[in-house]
Amino acid sequence: MLLSALGFFLAVISIIGMYFYLKPGLPSVEILREVKLQTPMRIFTQDGKLISQYGVKRRIPVSLDDVPETLVQALIATEDSRFYSHIGVDPIGVGRAFLNLITTGERGQGASTLTMQMARGFFLTKEKKFSRKIRELFIALHMEQELSKDEILELYLNKVELGHRAFGFGAAAQVYYGKNLKQLNLAQLATLAGLPQAPSVLNPISRPERSKERRRIVLLRMLDEGYINRQQFDEASQAPVTAKKHGAELALDAPYLADLIYNEMVEIYGKEIAETSGFNVFATATYDMQKAAQEAVIQNLHDYDERHGFRGPLAQLWEPLERAVAKPVAVVDGIEQGNPSPVELPPRINKNAWSIEKVTAYLDSVEEIDPLLPAVVMTVQEKSVDVIIADGRMIQLVWDGLDWARAYIDDQTQGDEPEVAADILQEGMLVYIRKRPQDDVWQLGQLPDAAGALVALDPYDGSVKAVVGGYSFYKSQFNRATQAKRQVGSNIKPFVYASAIGNGYTLASIMNDAPINQWDSSSGVAWRPQNSPAVYEGPIRLRVALGMSKNVVSVRLLRGVGIDETVDYISRFGFDKDDIPRDETLSLGSGSHTPLEVVSGIAVLANGGFAVRPYFIERIENDLEELIWQAQPVYACNPCDDESPELEQVLNESDIEARLAAQFSQKLGRNSQKKKVKQSAQQVISSQTAFLVTEMMHSAVKANGNWNKKTFWLGTGWRATNLLQRDDIGGKTGTSNDSKDTWFSGFAGNLVATTWVGFDDASRQLGRASRNQNLVNKNPEKFNWIGNALIGTEAGAMSAQPAWIRFMQEVLKDQPQVPKKNSRRYYPG
Missing domain, CATH: 3.40.710.10 (DD-peptidase/beta-lactamase superfamily)
Incomplete structure (x- = not known):
């Protein structure tokens, strides 16, 4: 054992010597400081409402000041309890890993510090080789010499991979909880702090039980380090798993408009730069006009589709009971024979009907097509039906939401108007329903067969206001x-x-x-x-x-x-x-x-x-929200004697963003100089x-x-x-x-x-x-x-x-x- 310890310390001394020998060839401090976090491209309406986000890696950069102290404590307690005292390499952790190696013959996981994880994340792979580990140690030592602890921690908070394409804790808070970090409670922060070890198998969406156990370990470490008390531990460890997958918080989902802008950005900048440089792209369309256009097209297609009739259910999940048919009333010598008045019959039970649990499980697999929701008919009354949707809610469709649904025969022909709900639907039918925007009434729906389009623009400069x-x-x-x-x-x-x-x-x-x-x-x-x-x-x-x-x-x-x-x-x-x-x-x-x-x-x-030229992009900002490009359209005027707004930008021509902005302007044939008199469009x-x-x-x-x-x-x-x-x-x-x-x-x-x-x-x-x-x-x-x-x-x-x-x-x-x-x-x- 003594010889082993001596060998260990000799190895450490040798590694330190090698570090100083190889130090000149390690990444410079400038490279470390200027590592640009890959952030997605976000597309906004002209008035600043988010409509889409593009990029494989979801990232929401945060500063250390914006991070709850509880999260920092959870990370340090779990990943690197001596972070603020070691030199980038934790001798105690390394010694523990070395002891595990010589006693079991297996390589452990306990020696990496946060700094070493950062070194691996920025410059190395995750392969388990001694050569990679030595390079990791060298880079970690170098980082500790050139960067402060807070700088390293802030890089870690923004860089670490946390599953579901979330990189950094700002993005993870949005992806898992749909909130920012400061809105999360102790249980949620502890869940995120447990992800770096193995985000694919410990995340609360894919593996909720394993995530819950990992959360408990994080909370135990926080309790051991004195960051929380026993009551906080008990409450947080017993809290339910509340995570579910969230996308970007869109003010309006406008994919046709966003796709046009995305393709234009990719054409000019290339896919990698467009998706990872954190561009904020502002459309010429406004929120109100784009929303109105989408609603107008959708409602119009429903109107066309519904006046041509109901094409029937998507599926019949179980056989309904036979529809009761009234017996004809005979008239003899002017006197009605039989009982012409309705008789209350006891409800019949359909033994073929699915349970609510089976129905909702099935509905989870059926595609939603906004604004259409899949639903299953559970009961049919004279002038209404009760349907159930995927979240278990029972919704009644009254006659006002059903009466349009005469039968579709072909594009030229429709059946008779329905008189009762049973003329339209039967128990066990899978259908779509939608809520009418004008009065919030739920009604039977169907995916329109016909297609439609709308495009609106300002005729005086060509700016597209809605498309x-x-x-x-998505269809x-x-x-x-x-x-x-x-x-x-x-x-x-x-x-x-x-x-x-x-x-x-x-x-x-x-x-x-x-x-x-x-x-x-x-x-x-x-x-x-x-x-x-x-x-x-x-x-x-x-x-x-x-x-x-x-x-x-x-x-x-x-x-x-x-x-x-x-x-x-x-x-x-x-x-x-x-x-x-x-x-x-x-x-x-x-x-x-x-x-x-x-x-x-x-x-x-x-x-x-x-002849004005249609255009979709009003301006582009970089990830620091600095203006890097502004559209300079031609105008329907001659002469145009007033000046266009001055662009607040000072860019060096050697700057990549400046060069890309110039390429963008050149490609589109529009001017991006700092100040320019309005250009007149050609009068045709x-x-x-x-x-x-x-x-x-x-x-x-x-x-x-x-x-x-x-x-x-x-x-x-x-x-x-x-x-x-x-x-x-x-x-x-x-x-x-x-x-x-x-x-x-x-x-x-x-x-x-x-x-x-x-x-x-x-x-x-x-x-x-x-x-x-x-x-x-x-x-x-x-x-x-x-x-x-x-x-x-x-x-x-x-x-x-x-x-x-x-x-x-x-x-x-x-x-x-x-x-x-x-x-x-x-x-x-």
Whole structure:
């Protein structure tokens, strides 16, 4: 034993000698101090509301002053009780480990100090080799010489891996408890302090029992060290495990918007830098507008889906009891035979029914698709049903939440209105339910088959104020607002009419609204474009023709201007020439464009003729919340004589953030200099042409003329003015052949927006909906205006426009109307 001890001390002396010999080659103090913690990229709305977070490693840096003393005590007691007295290597711990080695022949775990753990975490691997251990000792000694104890502890608190991709205790508090460190109690802090030893097997989510035992060990060490008393130990050790997995605390989950920004950041910075540099990226969209857009798209798709009928349950979990059927009453000589009055029967017990425990366990495995919750029907009454959801709550769906659900037969046909709940649901059915946002009533739901999109922007600088690419990003990451090129139908007409106005036509120009029958000798088929509906007015002014969306007039205008001239003119609005058909179907919207392209074109009309560029990122900050990049858009003004806001940034060109910011600006074609006069966007059409087309679009969204004088007529988008009760709006409906794509695009206040509804399967028609008297009875004064009570063939005004109206109703409710004399739309600049 004496020889062993002597050998141990000789080894220690040799190691110390080796340390001083190798010290010049160890990591410098500057490297240690400048080790940059990998922190995720966070994306905010323009007004600072968190909408997403990207990065494999979740990290919330904390300073030592922000860490509860209890956590520090728990760590020191458990991991390194002599932390503040040793030199980076604990001789007592090393001696204990060495003794264990020579007595058992096995390498133990008890010799590492917090400093050694830090050395391993920053610079080494976890392999159990003597060579690695010696390097770990050297780096630990070096760290103790160059850094203070508090600096080492703070690095440890922010660096250590704690499971579920949480690095550092700030992130762990959020991941496991959804709180910051100062909000945690003793039991929770002790749980976190027990994680560094083996986060994968000791964490309270995956292994709650092992975590609870580890917590007890931590509390015992704290009791032994005098940090807590026996009462605190008893209370904390007996406390229930309260941890569950939490994501980032999002003010709004806006994945389609966040994904656009994330991809733009990755394109410029690269994936690793974008995800680990702690960027705070601020969108051009505001919280209120983005939220309103998402709710409008979701509600509109539910409205479409529900007026076409209920497609049935997701599954039938058990066989229900046979539905009781009333016996017919015979009438003999005018006297009813039998008992016509209802008889109270005792409730029947279904022995096939699952227990509540089995039902809730099953529901845990069924996907939630916000705002839809999976539920199982437990009982069916005459006009209501009771369902249970995954957390065990029993919810009653009253008739008001069921009466929409007539049977879906196909896209063109629906069944009869239900009369009782049993016409719709049976016991044991797995269904979706949702809470209506307008009145908090729970109702039967289903995942919409149709898809939708909405994009809104400021027409004067191109900043995107809201973007929604579908019903659920988690079901389909395909962003229909920016990626789906779909036939635009009559949404192309404002641009065709602009071409005509730009080539000498006026709002009062008379065109012949009469059928066209043109023989095509090359195909042997006559082309007969028709109005929808097939009503022809004869001579008609352009203002009325656009407002009533007369197809044949659009064709005649194209012929009058010429196809090549029209294609060139329409391309000024930002449409790719390759996507514009070079035949007469162009005038009816046979070309395919994305909603973002369409709304960008509408912006040119709304802002007086300037081609602003859509952009999604307003500014970028580094992890210290210092501004490193600010968008410098071009504006719809000429001249632009006022200066843009001064950027508060002083960056060295050798700084990586400065260089990356410069790359970002160069890539996007925008300026990031410290001070710059506003740049004017290119004026692609005259302000006079823009004014005249928007005047026609005003007429397209309201009732016009005088009924008594027989001059009354409705624009195809008349519901917009009826529901918004504003005079500063204009727009255009759009429907492709066979109602496969439906659109509405327009302006209101100082916003432009486009909505689209269709199926992802471009060959599928949106169909038609027959009258559902149950829905009409609920709100007869608004029947056929907006919502799921609409009837008839699906078209732009019926399918897409309601989402546009809902969005504008919400975002403009507190905004005054914009008089023409004050609107930049008419007096750009």
